[in-house]
Amino acid sequence: MKDIINVYAGIFNATLDEYLLNRLDCPSPVKEAVAYAMTGSGKRLRPMLCYLGAEFSGKSCEDVYDFALAVELIHGYSLIHDDMPCMDNDTLRRGKPTVHVRFGEGVALLAGDAMLNGAYEILFEKVNSSREVLAASYIAKYAGTTGMIGGQCVDITDNNGAGYDENALLSMYSKKTSGLLIAALLSGAVSCGCTEKEEIDLLNFADYMGVAYQITDDILDCTSTEEVLGKNIGSDVKGDKKTYVSLFGLDAAKEKAKDYTKRAVNCISGYGEKSEKLIELCHYLIGRNY
């Protein structure tokens, strides 16, 4: 699976390079900050999901290059803003100093804004049919207060409070982490013409997978090293954050990640060959070490 991930990452990186070189019109040093944040050895999970969504619907990666780019720009902005001192105050990301450490907080703030806005510039230039408008509207919805931003809101405000039960935590993970995975997969599949039934199944698949992914992230935060992950570890503990691991222990977390992976796979196991890569990816992600 790692080879397949690398192939899709390569496809995405070519789109990204072309965007940074020829399409992004932005003054220095914010432009350099955007390039700094976006380049590196990421898994490019969200672009890959967008591509797999297109392939699920019988089309190919190149039909959704701009959707993948938009979703990954949104992911990139969320990391920059999340790392800032007023949020998680992290200093290491993808093996490099975080954007505000390297460029200062003002530039980091604007670079994030530029990436979020830039994602929608790309989408409004791209959309050319009602299917594509619907696909783009899903990106906006699941990146926003119903999805990712909504999860971040709960994360920074409730997280240090007293009560935090399992359902509340899983609901926050579903927004914060599954949100953009849903956006990525649905934008690819919907813009390429999947049915409504398929849309619902893919949404639920990405939702369960995202929660499993986030729990695995919590596990790695306790068990891996900064060298392997390329970002600060133990930061959940540092900030006294409640995570699945801190609330229920490592073993229960591993079980839960497996359980949610199984639920995810069940959503799309009836589609035969066309859902094979998605299922393989989902299994791979909870076994990952980075």
Next chain:
Amino acid sequence: MKDIINVYAGIFNATLDEYLLNRLDCPSPVKEAVAYAMTGSGKRLRPMLCYLGAEFSGKSCEDVYDFALAVELIHGYSLIHDDMPCMDNDTLRRGKPTVHVRFGEGVALLAGDAMLNGAYEILFEKVNSSREVLAASYIAKYAGTTGMIGGQCVDITDNNGAGYDENALLSMYSKKTSGLLIAALLSGAVSCGCTEKEEIDLLNFADYMGVAYQITDDILDCTSTEEVLGKNIGSDVKGDKKTYVSLFGLDAAKEKAKDYTKRAVNCISGYGEKSEKLIELCHYLIGRNY
């Protein structure tokens, strides 16, 4: 003119109230921060320009409610992020403590992100024709690194540097301030079907008017009071910012604002009755005291 401004502001405030009450799905306290930032006694200049754009094209305000709302949300987010300590570090806005002072920096950051993303959620739900997609793409373009964010980039990075000539300053004002005025006016006019010639004339009108508006802002920053403006004054001087007034003096600034107002009016003076309100507004804005 103030009465007319208040009528349009009233129309906008009704749309805003309905949005905050029924459409904005967002966890506390970020939701409260968004409402706090968006409500108040603003002139609602950008919504008004959007409405006047629609009327210029023979349609009415209600055809562009969502465009006006999106542009004002983008304006609101830019003020929240601009006021933060890593940017202008202002503590007073619209007669109230700024959002980060009232809610903390993390909530302010997320509220801004929520408003920017929310604007595009609204637009993707709204657009239903290629004219409307084009109108929305102008909002994204002129709010982004080509426009407003681009101007902010130059503002925070070059502004304390050595060389800053008149053309560089006016070009920065054109991006930072005219950007969203262009977005507002064009989104209204283009979505309602103006011609390409009209589009260019309206763009140039809003561009010149925006520069005149910003120079008037610089003048008020030196000559008015915090009570009247409802925001910190003298902050340009505090930050050692170069403004038209600090570089060329008060008299030259007043002349320049008049000159740019004249240029703006010239762009649309040939349209007779249908550009009357825009011209009246433009004259009013450089004479304003708030």
